[in-house]
Amino acid sequence: MVPLSIEFHSERDLYLAFMPFLKEGGLFVRTPRQYELGAEVELHVLLPDALEPSTVKGEVCWLTPIGAQNGTPPGVGVSFLDDPEKVRHQIEQIIARQLNSSEATLTM
Structure with missing residues (x-):
């Protein structure tokens, strides 16, 4: 299993x-x-605002290659398979106000 790390500095970055x-949630990783x-x-x-990363x-x-349309950054979408620390729930709490936003994200 390949390790992949991502750090979010703001709610907006997390929303994007x-x-x-x-089904189980996921994240786009640049x-x-x-x-x-x-x-x-x-x-x-x-x-x-977390002190330590969750796994x-x-x-x-999802794959976004280098040079994708609209200047979208390259990266991969990772769907959660095993989320023992309830990261999806934590994310939803952090960005609750933005979940119904019409602002485009890095995937859809």
Whole structure:
């Protein structure tokens, strides 16, 4: 399982990366590194104002290559498979006010 780390400095950054349309939730991780769809990753997530990262096991379900349309940054979407620390719930609490926003995210 490949380790992958992401750190969020603001609620807005978290909102832009969150993928609530996935059954168990997920995050878009900006990275120039190439991954295969279905690759399993160990995602280390540092949420805004958190002191330590949380770990989620996930699977690559979205690819945005370098040079994608509209200047979207390269990266991968990771759907959560095993979320023992309830990271999805923590994210939803942090960005609750923004969940119904019409602002475009990094995925949809």
